[in-house]
Amino acid sequence: MWSVSDDALLAGLGTGDPEAASAFVRRFQRRVFGLAMTIVGEARAAEDVAQEAFLRAWRHAGAYDPRRGTVITWLLTITRNLAIDSVRVRRPLPLDPDAILGLDLGGRERLPDELATLRDDTDRLSAAMARLPAEQRRALVLSGLLGLTAREVGEREGIPLGTAKTRIRTGLLRLRAALVSEERAE
Amino acid sequence: MLTCAEVRDLAPELALGVLGGAERAETLAHVDDCVQCRSLVGELTDAGELLPLLSREAEPPSGFEDRVLAAVGGGRKRGRLRWLAVVAATAAAAAIVSVATVRVVDRGRDDDRAAAVSPVSEVNSAPMVGAGGANVGWAFASDGRPSAVGISVGYVLPPGSYTIKAISATGATVRLGTMQVTDGYGVWTGTTKASDDGLAVISLVDAAGREVCQASLI
Numbered sequence: 001m002w003s004v005s006d007d008a009l010l011a012g013l014g015t016g017d018p019e020a021a022s023a024f025v026r027r028f029q030r031r032v033f034g035l036a037m038t039i040v041g042e043a044r045a046a047e048d049v050a051q052e053a054f055l056r057a058w059r060h061a062g063a064y065d066p067r068r069g070t071v072i073t074w075l076l077t078i079t080r081n082l083a084i085d086s087v088r089v090r091r092p093l094p095l096d097p098d099a100i101l102g103l104d105l106g107g108r109e110r111l112p113d114e115l116a117t118l119r120d121d122t123d124r125l126s127a128a129m130a131r132l133p134a135e136q137r138r139a140l141v142l143s144g145l146l147g148l149t150a151r152e153v154g155e156r157e158g159i160p161l162g163t164a165k166t167r168i169r170t171g172l173l174r175l176r177a178a179l180v181s182e183e184r185a186e
Numbered sequence: 187m188l189t190c191a192e193v194r195d196l197a198p199e200l201a202l203g204v205l206g207g208a209e210r211a212e213t214l215a216h217v218d219d220c221v222q223c224r225s226l227v228g229e230l231t232d233a234g235e236l237l238p239l240l241s242r243e244a245e246p247p248s249g250f251e252d253r254v255l256a257a258v259g260g261g262r263k264r265g266r267l268r269w270l271a272v273v274a275a276t277a278a279a280a281a282i283v284s285v286a287t288v289r290v291v292d293r294g295r296d297d298d299r300a301a302a303v304s305p306v307s308e309v310n311s312a313p314m315v316g317a318g319g320a321n322v323g324w325a326f327a328s329d330g331r332p333s334a335v336g337i338s339v340g341y342v343l344p345p346g347s348y349t350i351k352a353i354s355a356t357g358a359t360v361r362l363g364t365m366q367v368t369d370g371y372g373v374w375t376g377t378t379k380a381s382d383d384g385l386a387v388i389s390l391v392d393a394a395g396r397e398v399c400q401a402s403l404i
Contacts, residue, residue, distance in 0.1 A: 013258075021258055025251045034244035047247055054254045063313070069235055076238035081203065081317060085343075122239045129240065144237035149204045169198040169230075176233035 006071035007064075014061025025054055031072065032079050039083035039146055049086050053079040070121075084147030128178035136171030143168050188216045193223045201230035202237075203317050207396035314339060314390070316399035323372075325388040325401035327352075332379040335362060337388065339372045343398060348390040350374060351397075355386045355404060365390065 004020075009027065012020025032053050036046035056078045064074055129137055135157075142148045142156060154164035188196075193216045199205040200213050217224045314337070316322040323339035337350065350362040365374035378385075389400035
Protein backbone atom coordinates (compact mmCIF):
# COMPACT_ATOMS: atom_id res chain seq x y z
CA MET A 1 0.00 0.00 0.00
CA TRP A 2 2.94 2.36 0.62
CA SER A 3 3.82 2.32 -3.08
CA VAL A 4 0.43 3.73 -4.00
CA SER A 5 0.55 7.39 -5.04
CA ASP A 6 -0.82 10.08 -2.76
CA ASP A 7 -3.49 10.94 -5.33
CA ALA A 8 -4.66 7.34 -5.57
CA LEU A 9 -4.77 6.97 -1.80
CA LEU A 10 -6.86 10.11 -1.50
CA ALA A 11 -9.24 8.81 -4.15
CA GLY A 12 -9.52 5.55 -2.20
CA LEU A 13 -10.17 7.45 1.01
CA GLY A 14 -12.92 9.38 -0.74
CA THR A 15 -14.68 6.20 -1.75
CA GLY A 16 -14.52 4.94 1.84
CA ASP A 17 -12.12 2.08 1.11
CA PRO A 18 -10.89 1.00 4.59
CA GLU A 19 -7.46 -0.08 3.40
CA ALA A 20 -6.88 3.17 1.54
CA ALA A 21 -8.16 5.19 4.48
CA SER A 22 -5.82 3.42 6.87
CA ALA A 23 -2.84 3.88 4.58
CA PHE A 24 -3.71 7.54 3.98
CA VAL A 25 -3.86 8.26 7.71
CA ARG A 26 -0.63 6.36 8.39
CA ARG A 27 1.20 8.17 5.61
CA PHE A 28 0.24 11.69 6.66
CA GLN A 29 -0.63 11.60 10.36
CA ARG A 30 2.78 12.74 11.59
CA ARG A 31 2.76 15.75 9.29
CA VAL A 32 -0.84 16.66 10.03
CA PHE A 33 -0.49 16.27 13.77
CA GLY A 34 2.89 18.05 13.71
CA LEU A 35 1.42 21.08 11.93
CA ALA A 36 -1.57 21.12 14.29
CA MET A 37 0.78 20.99 17.28
CA THR A 38 2.92 23.78 15.83
CA ILE A 39 -0.08 26.08 15.56
CA VAL A 40 -2.27 25.19 18.55
CA GLY A 41 0.54 24.19 20.91
CA GLU A 42 -1.43 21.66 22.90
CA ALA A 43 -1.70 17.92 22.27
CA ARG A 44 -5.40 17.45 22.96
CA ALA A 45 -6.49 20.36 20.79
CA ALA A 46 -3.98 19.35 18.13
CA GLU A 47 -5.43 15.85 18.03
CA ASP A 48 -8.93 17.27 17.57
CA VAL A 49 -7.68 19.46 14.72
CA ALA A 50 -5.77 16.59 13.09
CA GLN A 51 -8.73 14.26 13.34
CA GLU A 52 -11.06 16.84 11.83
CA ALA A 53 -8.54 17.48 9.03
CA PHE A 54 -8.65 13.82 8.02
CA LEU A 55 -12.44 13.87 8.16
CA ARG A 56 -12.46 16.90 5.88
CA ALA A 57 -10.08 15.15 3.50
CA TRP A 58 -12.41 12.18 3.37
CA ARG A 59 -15.54 14.30 2.90
CA HIS A 60 -14.01 16.57 0.27
CA ALA A 61 -11.65 14.18 -1.47
CA GLY A 62 -13.62 14.73 -4.65
CA ALA A 63 -12.84 18.44 -4.55
CA TYR A 64 -9.07 17.88 -4.63
CA ASP A 65 -7.59 19.18 -7.87
CA PRO A 66 -4.09 17.84 -8.60
CA ARG A 67 -3.47 20.74 -11.00
CA ARG A 68 -3.54 23.15 -8.05
CA GLY A 69 -1.07 21.38 -5.81
CA THR A 70 -0.03 18.14 -4.18
CA VAL A 71 -2.12 16.09 -1.80
CA ILE A 72 0.11 16.98 1.13
CA THR A 73 -0.13 20.75 0.53
CA TRP A 74 -3.91 20.39 0.15
CA LEU A 75 -4.17 18.37 3.36
CA LEU A 76 -1.89 20.72 5.29
CA THR A 77 -3.88 23.73 4.07
CA ILE A 78 -7.00 22.13 5.54
CA THR A 79 -5.12 21.40 8.76
CA ARG A 80 -3.72 24.92 8.97
CA ASN A 81 -7.13 26.54 8.51
CA LEU A 82 -8.71 24.34 11.15
CA ALA A 83 -5.84 24.95 13.57
CA ILE A 84 -5.99 28.71 13.06
CA ASP A 85 -9.72 28.70 13.72
CA SER A 86 -9.12 26.68 16.87
CA VAL A 87 -6.43 29.08 18.06
CA ARG A 88 -8.53 32.14 17.35
CA VAL A 89 -11.23 30.77 19.59
CA ARG A 90 -8.94 29.70 22.41
CA ARG A 91 -5.63 31.57 22.36
CA PRO A 92 -4.97 35.10 21.09
CA LEU A 93 -1.16 35.02 21.07
CA PRO A 94 0.83 32.90 18.63
CA LEU A 95 3.99 30.95 19.30
CA ASP A 96 7.41 32.41 18.67
CA PRO A 97 8.17 32.06 14.93
CA ASP A 98 11.89 31.66 15.63
CA ALA A 99 11.16 28.69 17.83
CA ILE A 100 9.17 27.11 15.02
CA LEU A 101 11.57 27.74 12.18
CA GLY A 102 14.95 27.90 13.83
CA LEU A 103 14.79 24.35 15.08
CA ASP A 104 13.52 22.98 11.85
CA LEU A 105 15.98 24.15 9.22
CA GLY A 106 18.00 21.03 8.63
CA GLY A 107 16.94 18.98 11.61
CA ARG A 108 14.31 16.97 9.81
CA GLU A 109 14.01 13.25 10.25
CA ARG A 110 14.58 10.94 7.32
CA LEU A 111 11.43 10.11 5.46
CA PRO A 112 10.63 6.86 3.64
CA ASP A 113 11.98 6.65 0.11
CA GLU A 114 8.45 6.88 -1.21
CA LEU A 115 8.30 10.42 0.09
CA ALA A 116 11.58 11.52 -1.45
CA THR A 117 9.86 14.13 -3.60
CA LEU A 118 8.18 15.60 -0.58
CA ARG A 119 11.49 15.64 1.26
CA ASP A 120 13.07 17.49 -1.65
CA ASP A 121 10.27 20.04 -1.75
CA THR A 122 10.55 20.59 1.97
CA ASP A 123 14.32 20.90 1.84
CA ARG A 124 14.11 23.40 -1.03
CA LEU A 125 11.54 25.40 0.90
CA SER A 126 13.62 25.34 4.07
CA ALA A 127 16.69 26.47 2.14
CA ALA A 128 14.77 29.28 0.45
CA MET A 129 13.36 30.41 3.79
CA ALA A 130 16.82 30.35 5.35
CA ARG A 131 18.05 32.79 2.69
CA LEU A 132 15.34 35.35 3.50
CA PRO A 133 16.11 38.23 5.85
CA ALA A 134 15.09 37.21 9.38
CA GLU A 135 12.34 39.81 9.64
CA GLN A 136 10.70 38.61 6.42
CA ARG A 137 11.01 35.01 7.52
CA ARG A 138 9.32 35.80 10.82
CA ALA A 139 6.53 37.70 9.08
CA LEU A 140 5.92 34.78 6.73
CA VAL A 141 5.77 32.28 9.56
CA LEU A 142 3.44 34.46 11.60
CA SER A 143 1.08 35.05 8.71
CA GLY A 144 1.52 32.05 6.41
CA LEU A 145 1.85 29.39 9.05
CA LEU A 146 0.17 30.77 12.15
CA GLY A 147 -2.55 32.74 10.36
CA LEU A 148 -1.98 36.27 11.64
CA THR A 149 -3.21 39.21 9.58
CA ALA A 150 -0.76 41.93 8.62
CA ARG A 151 -2.18 44.11 11.38
CA GLU A 152 -1.61 41.34 13.93
CA VAL A 153 1.90 40.77 12.62
CA GLY A 154 2.56 44.48 13.08
CA GLU A 155 1.27 44.40 16.65
CA ARG A 156 3.20 41.20 17.41
CA GLU A 157 6.45 42.56 16.00
CA GLY A 158 5.97 46.15 17.14
CA ILE A 159 6.15 47.57 13.61
CA PRO A 160 3.79 49.75 11.55
CA LEU A 161 1.09 48.03 9.48
CA GLY A 162 2.72 49.12 6.23
CA THR A 163 6.03 47.58 7.26
CA ALA A 164 4.32 44.34 8.19
CA LYS A 165 2.60 44.21 4.80
CA THR A 166 5.85 44.91 3.01
CA ARG A 167 7.66 42.15 4.89
CA ILE A 168 4.96 39.60 4.10
CA ARG A 169 4.68 40.61 0.43
CA THR A 170 8.43 40.83 -0.18
CA GLY A 171 9.11 37.61 1.68
CA LEU A 172 6.45 35.76 -0.28
CA LEU A 173 7.66 37.07 -3.62
CA ARG A 174 11.29 36.24 -2.81
CA LEU A 175 10.30 32.80 -1.66
CA ARG A 176 8.45 32.13 -4.88
CA ALA A 177 11.28 33.53 -6.98
CA ALA A 178 13.76 31.28 -5.22
CA LEU A 179 11.62 28.18 -5.68
CA VAL A 180 10.90 28.93 -9.35
CA SER A 181 14.58 29.60 -9.96
CA GLU A 182 15.52 26.24 -8.45
CA GLU A 183 12.88 24.45 -10.50
CA ARG A 184 14.26 25.96 -13.72
CA ALA A 185 17.79 25.07 -12.75
CA GLU A 186 16.92 21.37 -12.43
CA MET B 187 -14.20 48.99 -6.50
CA LEU B 188 -10.62 48.56 -5.43
CA THR B 189 -7.78 49.71 -7.67
CA CYS B 190 -4.99 47.39 -8.79
CA ALA B 191 -2.61 49.15 -6.41
CA GLU B 192 -4.94 48.51 -3.48
CA VAL B 193 -5.34 44.87 -4.47
CA ARG B 194 -1.58 44.43 -4.77
CA ASP B 195 -1.37 45.71 -1.20
CA LEU B 196 -3.92 43.13 -0.01
CA ALA B 197 -2.91 40.25 -2.29
CA PRO B 198 -0.41 38.62 0.10
CA GLU B 199 -2.99 38.38 2.89
CA LEU B 200 -5.57 37.06 0.45
CA ALA B 201 -3.08 34.47 -0.78
CA LEU B 202 -2.28 33.39 2.77
CA GLY B 203 -5.97 33.10 3.67
CA VAL B 204 -5.85 35.70 6.43
CA LEU B 205 -7.81 38.49 4.75
CA GLY B 206 -11.31 38.73 6.15
CA GLY B 207 -14.62 40.49 5.82
CA ALA B 208 -15.32 43.22 3.35
CA GLU B 209 -11.69 43.51 2.23
CA ARG B 210 -11.65 39.87 1.19
CA ALA B 211 -14.92 40.19 -0.73
CA GLU B 212 -13.79 43.40 -2.48
CA THR B 213 -10.40 41.94 -3.34
CA LEU B 214 -11.94 38.76 -4.72
CA ALA B 215 -14.36 40.82 -6.81
CA HIS B 216 -11.45 42.75 -8.32
CA VAL B 217 -9.37 39.62 -8.89
CA ASP B 218 -12.25 37.99 -10.73
CA ASP B 219 -12.15 40.76 -13.33
CA CYS B 220 -8.42 41.54 -13.46
CA VAL B 221 -6.07 39.10 -15.15
CA GLN B 222 -2.89 40.74 -13.82
CA CYS B 223 -4.02 40.79 -10.19
CA ARG B 224 -5.37 37.24 -10.51
CA SER B 225 -1.99 36.14 -11.75
CA LEU B 226 -0.23 37.86 -8.85
CA VAL B 227 -2.56 36.27 -6.29
CA GLY B 228 -2.02 32.90 -7.94
CA GLU B 229 1.76 33.23 -7.70
CA LEU B 230 1.63 34.31 -4.08
CA THR B 231 -0.80 31.50 -3.26
CA ASP B 232 1.51 28.93 -4.84
CA ALA B 233 4.30 30.02 -2.51
CA GLY B 234 2.11 30.50 0.56
CA GLU B 235 0.56 27.03 0.32
CA LEU B 236 4.00 25.50 0.79
CA LEU B 237 4.65 27.19 4.13
CA PRO B 238 2.88 24.53 6.25
CA LEU B 239 5.50 22.07 4.99
CA LEU B 240 7.95 23.84 7.29
CA SER B 241 6.30 22.54 10.42
CA ARG B 242 7.93 19.67 12.23
CA GLU B 243 6.46 16.22 12.16
CA ALA B 244 5.18 14.87 15.43
CA GLU B 245 3.98 11.48 16.56
CA PRO B 246 0.26 11.63 17.32
CA PRO B 247 -1.05 10.10 20.54
CA SER B 248 -1.49 6.36 20.75
CA GLY B 249 -4.66 5.18 19.04
CA PHE B 250 -4.97 8.24 16.84
CA GLU B 251 -5.24 6.26 13.61
CA ASP B 252 -7.98 4.04 15.04
CA ARG B 253 -9.93 7.06 16.26
CA VAL B 254 -9.70 8.74 12.86
CA LEU B 255 -10.82 5.62 11.03
CA ALA B 256 -13.68 5.14 13.47
CA ALA B 257 -14.72 8.76 12.95
CA VAL B 258 -14.59 8.34 9.19
CA GLY B 259 -16.82 5.29 9.46
CA GLY B 260 -19.19 6.94 11.92
CA GLY B 261 -19.03 10.32 10.25
CA ARG B 262 -20.21 8.93 6.94
CA LYS B 263 -23.70 8.28 8.21
CA ARG B 264 -23.91 11.46 10.22
CA GLY B 265 -22.58 13.73 7.50
CA ARG B 266 -24.71 12.22 4.80
CA LEU B 267 -27.83 12.39 6.89
CA ARG B 268 -27.15 16.01 7.74
CA TRP B 269 -26.54 16.86 4.08
CA LEU B 270 -29.55 14.91 2.93
CA ALA B 271 -31.75 16.40 5.63
CA VAL B 272 -31.05 19.92 4.43
CA VAL B 273 -31.50 18.92 0.79
CA ALA B 274 -34.77 17.26 1.67
CA ALA B 275 -35.99 20.24 3.65
CA THR B 276 -35.06 22.64 0.87
CA ALA B 277 -36.57 20.40 -1.77
CA ALA B 278 -39.75 20.05 0.26
CA ALA B 279 -40.01 23.80 0.68
CA ALA B 280 -39.38 24.28 -3.03
CA ALA B 281 -42.06 21.78 -3.87
CA ILE B 282 -44.52 23.53 -1.59
CA VAL B 283 -43.84 27.01 -2.84
CA SER B 284 -43.65 26.15 -6.53
CA VAL B 285 -46.03 23.16 -6.61
CA ALA B 286 -43.40 21.37 -8.65
CA THR B 287 -41.16 18.40 -8.36
CA VAL B 288 -37.56 19.04 -7.65
CA ARG B 289 -34.29 18.22 -9.30
CA VAL B 290 -31.16 18.85 -7.26
CA VAL B 291 -28.20 20.08 -9.24
CA ASP B 292 -25.08 19.83 -7.17
CA ARG B 293 -22.34 22.22 -8.29
CA GLY B 294 -18.98 20.66 -7.71
CA ARG B 295 -20.28 17.14 -8.20
CA ASP B 296 -21.06 15.32 -11.38
CA ASP B 297 -24.25 13.58 -10.47
CA ASP B 298 -27.72 15.00 -10.41
CA ARG B 299 -29.85 13.79 -7.54
CA ALA B 300 -33.53 13.15 -7.12
CA ALA B 301 -34.91 12.45 -10.54
CA ALA B 302 -37.86 14.55 -11.53
CA VAL B 303 -40.72 14.96 -13.94
CA SER B 304 -41.78 18.15 -15.60
CA PRO B 305 -42.42 20.86 -14.50
CA VAL B 306 -39.07 21.03 -12.75
CA SER B 307 -37.88 23.42 -10.07
CA GLU B 308 -34.13 23.13 -9.69
CA VAL B 309 -32.39 23.26 -6.35
CA ASN B 310 -28.87 24.48 -6.93
CA SER B 311 -26.25 23.65 -4.39
CA ALA B 312 -22.71 24.85 -3.80
CA PRO B 313 -20.12 24.55 -1.06
CA MET B 314 -19.90 27.30 1.53
CA VAL B 315 -16.28 28.40 1.26
CA GLY B 316 -14.55 29.94 4.24
CA ALA B 317 -11.10 31.36 4.96
CA GLY B 318 -8.34 29.80 2.94
CA GLY B 319 -10.77 28.24 0.53
CA ALA B 320 -11.87 25.54 2.95
CA ASN B 321 -15.32 24.07 2.48
CA VAL B 322 -17.31 24.78 5.63
CA GLY B 323 -20.72 23.49 4.55
CA TRP B 324 -23.31 23.62 1.80
CA ALA B 325 -25.96 26.04 0.56
CA PHE B 326 -29.02 25.09 -1.45
CA ALA B 327 -31.50 27.34 -3.22
CA SER B 328 -34.38 26.54 -5.53
CA ASP B 329 -35.09 28.66 -8.54
CA GLY B 330 -38.36 30.49 -8.97
CA ARG B 331 -40.11 32.95 -6.72
CA PRO B 332 -40.33 32.40 -3.84
CA SER B 333 -37.07 30.52 -3.62
CA ALA B 334 -36.42 27.86 -0.99
CA VAL B 335 -33.05 28.14 0.71
CA GLY B 336 -31.16 25.67 2.90
CA ILE B 337 -27.79 26.04 4.59
CA SER B 338 -25.78 23.43 6.46
CA VAL B 339 -22.51 24.25 8.20
CA GLY B 340 -20.37 21.52 9.68
CA TYR B 341 -17.14 23.27 10.57
CA VAL B 342 -15.29 24.80 13.48
CA LEU B 343 -17.08 28.12 13.27
CA PRO B 344 -17.20 29.94 16.59
CA PRO B 345 -20.58 29.46 18.25
CA GLY B 346 -23.03 32.28 17.87
CA SER B 347 -25.60 33.88 15.64
CA TYR B 348 -24.77 34.53 11.99
CA THR B 349 -26.68 36.75 9.60
CA ILE B 350 -27.57 35.03 6.33
CA LYS B 351 -27.04 37.39 3.41
CA ALA B 352 -27.97 36.67 -0.19
CA ILE B 353 -27.16 38.44 -3.43
CA SER B 354 -29.50 37.95 -6.37
CA ALA B 355 -28.32 37.35 -9.92
CA THR B 356 -28.90 41.03 -10.63
CA GLY B 357 -26.86 42.16 -7.63
CA ALA B 358 -29.58 42.99 -5.13
CA THR B 359 -28.63 42.18 -1.53
CA VAL B 360 -31.17 40.73 0.90
CA ARG B 361 -31.00 39.51 4.48
CA LEU B 362 -32.61 36.09 4.74
CA GLY B 363 -32.45 35.58 8.48
CA THR B 364 -30.09 34.34 11.16
CA MET B 365 -28.50 30.97 11.76
CA GLN B 366 -27.35 29.70 15.12
CA VAL B 367 -24.07 27.77 15.20
CA THR B 368 -23.50 25.43 18.13
CA ASP B 369 -20.45 23.16 18.50
CA GLY B 370 -19.40 24.08 14.98
CA TYR B 371 -22.68 23.00 13.40
CA GLY B 372 -25.65 24.95 12.13
CA VAL B 373 -28.64 24.36 9.87
CA TRP B 374 -31.12 26.85 8.43
CA THR B 375 -33.95 26.52 5.96
CA GLY B 376 -36.44 29.08 4.74
CA THR B 377 -37.87 30.86 1.73
CA THR B 378 -37.43 34.25 0.12
CA LYS B 379 -39.39 36.26 -2.41
CA ALA B 380 -36.42 38.51 -2.99
CA SER B 381 -35.70 37.70 -6.59
CA ASP B 382 -37.24 36.50 -9.85
CA ASP B 383 -33.83 35.76 -11.31
CA GLY B 384 -32.46 33.45 -8.64
CA LEU B 385 -29.83 33.79 -5.93
CA ALA B 386 -26.19 34.11 -6.96
CA VAL B 387 -24.40 34.19 -3.63
CA ILE B 388 -25.30 33.18 -0.09
CA SER B 389 -23.00 34.15 2.76
CA LEU B 390 -22.81 34.08 6.55
CA VAL B 391 -21.84 37.26 8.40
CA ASP B 392 -20.71 37.16 12.02
CA ALA B 393 -21.66 39.57 14.79
CA ALA B 394 -18.68 41.78 13.96
CA GLY B 395 -19.86 42.17 10.37
CA ARG B 396 -17.21 39.85 8.90
CA GLU B 397 -18.24 37.54 6.10
CA VAL B 398 -17.03 34.15 7.30
CA CYS B 399 -18.07 32.01 4.35
CA GLN B 400 -20.00 32.16 1.12
CA ALA B 401 -21.45 29.94 -1.59
CA SER B 402 -21.61 30.89 -5.28
CA LEU B 403 -24.73 29.33 -6.71
CA ILE B 404 -24.35 30.59 -10.28
